[in-house]
Amino acid sequence: MSVILSTHGLTRAFSGHVAVNAVDFTLNEGEIRALIGPNGAGKTTFVSMLIGRIAPSAGRIRFEDQDVTDLPAHLRVSRGMAYTFQITSVFGQLSVEENVALAARRRLGRDRVAVRAEVEHALARVGLTDHIGQTAQDLSYGHQRLLEIAMGLAQRPRLLILDEPTQGLAENEIAAFKTLIRSLVPDTTILLIEHNMSVVMELADRITVLNFGEILAEGTPVDIHANPLVQNAYLGSG
Numbered sequence: 001m002s003v004i005l006s007t008h009g010l011t012r013a014f015s016g017h018v019a020v021n022a023v024d025f026t027l028n029e030g031e032i033r034a035l036i037g038p039n040g041a042g043k044t045t046f047v048s049m050l051i052g053r054i055a056p057s058a059g060r061i062r063f064e065d066q067d068v069t070d071l072p073a074h075l076r077v078s079r080g081m082a083y084t085f086q087i088t089s090v091f092g093q094l095s096v097e098e099n100v101a102l103a104a105r106r107r108l109g110r111d112r113v114a115v116r117a118e119v120e121h122a123l124a125r126v127g128l129t130d131h132i133g134q135t136a137q138d139l140s141y142g143h144q145r146l147l148e149i150a151m152g153l154a155q156r157p158r159l160l161i162l163d164e165p166t167q168g169l170a171e172n173e174i175a176a177f178k179t180l181i182r183s184l185v186p187d188t189t190i191l192l193i194e195h196n197m198s199v200v201m202e203l204a205d206r207i208t209v210l211n212f213g214e215i216l217a218e219g220t221p222v223d224i225h226a227n228p229l230v231q232n233a234y235l236g237s238g
């Protein structure tokens, strides 16, 4: 199995507070990895460094055998990283089609036929074909989250990073989300920050647990569930 992404000594401090502390992390191509940990553990800070939203204080990041630590975010996207955030990044005034087209154009430029085909493909994957002409702000919250994922997919990423994708979704939408994510691997590798433990346990091949900015444990869902350190730090006694 080949490594698609790795970090070495990745660190970020905010005015003396070390949010992410010397993290060595390896992600294999084609896996679904969940990143979990208590509030404030450093999960968002960690992925923000992976995608180039914030600069590390120290350490290196490699993506597909290239050092990308100093690469601007948009160049990481064009190399095959895509991400969706906790806070919705959808343009509310634009249609569903226009939102996905904006993302597709980053890769395809002004080729209108190719962009339209990509938009249709991405919307079909997330089940939003019937909403193509709708204004994004008129979609339900759950559909807006799916639209974000379609925007990520339109970039045909090798690695898709999702920050709390099921937050605010209804049960039936969560079920559809799980099916969608399973359909993306192994062509796309998935890194998922997720608080919903049933989603994590059902979806992830492996789980990385962050606590106080450091990796506390890593393993299969069964290993992690049984790990006493994780139980104490995060999962509670249940």
Ligand SMILES: Nc1ncnc2c1ncn2[C@@H]1O[C@H](COP(=O)(O)OP(=O)(O)OP(=O)(O)O)[C@@H](O)[C@H]1O
Residues within 6 Å of the ligand: 014, 018, 019, 037, 038, 039, 040, 041, 042, 043, 044, 045, 046
């Ligand atoms: N821009 C910032 N300036 C100062 N401190 C920050 C900044 N961003 C994050 N922090 C701090 O870094 C630590 C890690 O935060 P981070 O958001 O990465 O955690 P998290 O694991 O994603 O938490 P949550 O699950 O609540 O989203 C926290 O103590 C937070 O207050």
